[in-house]
Amino acid sequence: MTIRRLPENLVNQIAAGEVVERPAAVVKELVENAIDAGASQVDITVAEGGRSAIVITDDGCGMRPDEITLAIERHATSKLPDGDLVEIRQLGFRGEALPSIGAVSRLSITSRTPDAPEAWRLNMAGGQVAAPVPAAHPPGTRVEVRDLFYATPARLKFLKTARTEMSRVSEVIKRLAMAHPHIAFTLLDGDRRRLDLPPEKNDLFSARLARLAAVIGRDFGDNALTINAERDGLQLSGYAGLPTFNRGNSAMQFFFVNGRPVNDRMLFGALRAAYRDFLASDRYPVVALFLTMPPPM
Numbered sequence: 001m002t003i004r005r006l007p008e009n010l011v012n013q014i015a016a017g018e019v020v021e022r023p024a025a026v027v028k029e030l031v032e033n034a035i036d037a038g039a040s041q042v043d044i045t046v047a048e049g050g051r052s053a054i055v056i057t058d059d060g061c062g063m064r065p066d067e068i069t070l071a072i073e074r075h076a077t078s079k080l081p082d083g084d085l086v087e088i089r090q091l092g093f094r095g096e097a098l099p100s101i102g103a104v105s106r107l108s109i110t111s112r113t114p115d116a117p118e119a120w121r122l123n124m125a126g127g128q129v130a131a132p133v134p135a136a137h138p139p140g141t142r143v144e145v146r147d148l149f150y151a152t153p154a155r156l157k158f159l160k161t162a163r164t165e166m167s168r169v170s171e172v173i174k175r176l177a178m179a180h181p182h183i184a185f186t187l188l189d190g191d192r193r194r195l196d197l198p199p200e201k202n203d204l205f206s207a208r209l210a211r212l213a214a215v216i217g218r219d220f221g222d223n224a225l226t227i228n229a230e231r232d233g234l235q236l237s238g239y240a241g242l243p244t245f246n247r248g249n250s251a252m253q254f255f256f257v258n259g260r261p262v263n264d265r266m267l268f269g270a271l272r273a274a275y276r277d278f279l280a281s282d283r284y285p286v287v288a289l290f291l292t293m294p295p296p297m
């Protein structure tokens with residue numbers, strides 16, 4: 001048998017199948033990048049459930065043109081400065097999102113650092129990269145993803161209706177927004193405004209409650225207990241809904257570990273056990289719980 005190395009672009013297209021299997025995953029990667037860049041405002045526009053366009057603008061640290069060029073290379077990241085996989089404090093670190101997205105779509109990155117006189121734009125389409133050119137843009141970054149999966153038609157078939165993809169996109173943004181109440185988020189579906197979350201001021205606790213009310217609903221705050229406990233180096237905080245404020249499924253149970261939204265069976269199970277004596281087995285409490293632990297645990 002002849003063994004050969006796969007061309008870089010094919011590797012990226014294969015990786016894209018795992019890293020960005022649908023529009024909501026693209027949105028998650030790009031919004032996480034904006035959060036990691038220290039943005040205070042993140043604006044997202046999605047058209048046709050993300051199939052035709054996903055545009056994300058932030059006012060974060062931006063990139064110089066040489067950094068934009070590096071950012072779309074596989075395994076290029078600014079987030080593991082000392083190569084330590086134990087102390088991961090940022091949302092990204094694999095350096096796979098941008099090259100994967102650029103391998104399967106028409107990607108354009110426009111970015112400007114705060115002190116730069118102008119912005120630079122890099123285009124990539126189906127893995128082909130053009131040299132960065134000067135562009136007009138305020139400090140921060142704008143990433144446009146058009147025609148997602150045009151370069152890998154087989155993946156297009158897996159997409160659900162625009163409506164379904166859109167609700168997944170919205171779900172991803174809501175969860176990230178709950179974990180980052182001081183950052184403002186907006187979401188446009190075409191020209192329809194789906195989310196408008198202003199930056200919450202004040203300390204983390206009150207900011208969080210205000211953001212949760214904006215996302216889950218005003219009545220959540222009135223029907224929830226504040227949780228703030230610590231044990232064995234683990235800190236649990238957030239809000240747990242009263243048993244009377246319950247739902248017919250677990251869609252309103254939000255867990256975060258070190259600032260990352262997670263869906264973990266063990267956490268859902270622990271919650272079910274905690275409410276067992278207060279709730280019928282087919283009812284689900286509404287909670288937003290934040291677990292913080294030292295990264296090595």
Ligand SMILES: Nc1ncnc2c1ncn2[C@@H]1O[C@H](COP(=O)(O)OP(=O)(O)O)[C@@H](O)[C@H]1O
Binds near residue numbers: 076095096
């Ligand atoms: N919105 C952004 N603002 C500033 N820098 C960015 C942004 N998006 C990406 N980058 C830079 O590009 C690099 C590669 O991004 P990505 O492919 O998502 O990998 P990762 O987030 O795992 O590092 C990041 O490490 C970061 O330095």
Ligand SMILES: [Mg+2]
Binds near residue numbers: 091092093
């Ligand atoms: Mg990333």
